[in-house]
Amino acid sequence: APSLDIQQIRQDFPILDQQINNRPLVYLDNAATTQKPRAVIDALTNYYEGYNANIHRGIHHLAEQATAAFEASRRAMQSFLNAEHWQEIIFTYGTTDGINLVAQAYGRRFLNAGDEIIISGMEHHSNIVPWQMLCEERGCVLKVIPVDEQGDLMLDEYDNLLSEKTKLVSVVHASNSLGTVNPVKTIIDKAHAVGAVVLIDGAQSSSHLTVDVQDLDADFFVCSAHKFYGPTGMGVLYGKTALLEAMSPYRGGGEMIREVTFEKTTYNDIPYKFEAGTPNIADVVAVKAAIEYIGQLSKEAISAHELDLLHYATEQLSEIDGLRIIGQAREKIGVVSFVMDGIHHQDMGVILDQQGIAVRTGHHCTMPLMHRFGIAGTTRASFAVYNTKDEIDRLAQGIRRVQKMML
Numbered sequence: 001a002p003s004l005d006i007q008q009i010r011q012d013f014p015i016l017d018q019q020i021n022n023r024p025l026v027y028l029d030n031a032a033t034t035q036k037p038r039a040v041i042d043a044l045t046n047y048y049e050g051y052n053a054n055i056h057r058g059i060h061h062l063a064e065q066a067t068a069a070f071e072a073s074r075r076a077m078q079s080f081l082n083a084e085h086w087q088e089i090i091f092t093y094g095t096t097d098g099i100n101l102v103a104q105a106y107g108r109r110f111l112n113a114g115d116e117i118i119i120s121g122m123e124h125h126s127n128i129v130p131w132q133m134l135c136e137e138r139g140c141v142l143k144v145i146p147v148d149e150q151g152d153l154m155l156d157e158y159d160n161l162l163s164e165k166t167k168l169v170s171v172v173h174a175s176n177s178l179g180t181v182n183p184v185k186t187i188i189d190k191a192h193a194v195g196a197v198v199l200i201d202g203a204q205s206s207s208h209l210t211v212d213v214q215d216l217d218a219d220f221f222v223c224s225a226h227k228f229y230g231p232t233g234m235g236v237l238y239g240k241t242a243l244l245e246a247m248s249p250y251r252g253g254g255e256m257i258r259e260v261t262f263e264k265t266t267y268n269d270i271p272y273k274f275e276a277g278t279p280n281i282a283d284v285v286a287v288k289a290a291i292e293y294i295g296q297l298s299k300e301a302i303s304a305h306e307l308d309l310l311h312y313a314t315e316q317l318s319e320i321d322g323l324r325i326i327g328q329a330r331e332k333i334g335v336v337s338f339v340m341d342g343i344h345h346q347d348m349g350v351i352l353d354q355q356g357i358a359v360r361t362g363h364h365c366t367m368p369l370m371h372r373f374g375i376a377g378t379t380r381a382s383f384a385v386y387n388t389k390d391e392i393d394r395l396a397q398g399i400r401r402v403q404k405m406m407l
């Protein structure tokens with residue numbers, strides 16, 4: 001991969017150039033949300049200043065312009081995920097919304113009492129709770145692939161869980177808490193062998209790894225734009241055409257219908273069947289700028305840079321006495337989660353913030369995973385394209401300062 005000029009890239013992100021508590025900001029909370037390049041901010045402003053209008057039904061100029069931009073984003077997302085058809089890209093409000101859509105529109109229609117759903121022990125709450133709700137309603141059974149001490153999924157246990165009762169498997173591609181990259185292609189193949197459909201939670205992978213839904217043979221793939229330099233409140237559900245066509249609608253309302261009478265309503269074709277109401281037009285339009293930004297730098301180069309930071313951070317943090325990294329999986333994205341003897345993660349986070357360093361602390365919406373490791377939470381540093389080794393040095397110094405103050 002070509003190497004990136006990180007100082008140049010940092011100029012593209014206006015938010016990075018500021019002092020927090022009289023120190024230059026070190027933003028290491030990218031797994032929660034990434035910062036936005038100027039191109040994305042401009043796309044939002046240009047939309048509101050130049051062609052804000054409601055889409056699809058309008059015949060006036062601005063409505064046509066907004067519709068064209070909205071649909072251009074769908075094509076951009078199609079190529080970002082390498083979906084075969086543009087109709088397979090459903091705009092949502094994010095990963096959480098996409099998983100709920102599948103649980104409701106697929107699960108309630110096709111899953112019955114006694115059917116089994118398999119998730120993993122490292123799922124985000126958004127890939128646990130919608131399935132629990134479905135299980136409660138439909139009488140299905142939730143099974144969990146355990147996580148080993150390194151932070152890898154125990155695939156032998158997965159083999160044992162799979163059976164003809166398995167109807168759906170939903171697993172995270174890359175863990176937001178540990179950084180683990182799961183062998184989702186293998187997981188998908190094995191699920192297909194017993195006739196189950198698979199949803200991949202791509203909230204983290206979409207920003208750090210090249211995703212090809214056709215190569216993975218994923219049935220559903222969900223992600224959030226705000227994790228890959230795009231706006232908040234906007235995400236995508238990819239689904240295979242045949243599945244999306246067979247599914248019930250999710251929400252009823254405008255846009256998702258063909259004809260409405262009081263006696264009977266017929267539904268629109270995909271993707272519109274799943275896009276009731278006025279969507280988040282501005283943010284959908286702006287996601288195209290995020291995809292182009294990533295494309296221009298190249299996903300491979302971004303991943304290579306982040307892996308370089310991951311290895312450097314792992315080295316630097318491992319040298320600190322009393323610090324233990326949680327999650328040393330075979331393959332990882334740029335996430336380092338750690339605990340420290342005698343220091344609560346919350347104190348760690350507050351004192352790092354006093355030094356201008358933004359990290360996340362707590363359970364990271366993965367409480368069962370924290371229970372697995374016998375901890376209440378971690379301090380997590382997570383990297384994006386604009387982070388530098390200098391910033392990791394600042395983090396390591398910052399942690400040592402916390403130790404000095406607290407111990």
Ligand code: PMP
Binds near residue numbers: 032124127172224
């Ligand atoms: N899954 C994973 C792995 C995540 O990291 C996140 C966001 N932290 C989500 C799901 C939920 O994404 P969102 O809040 O954008 O719906």
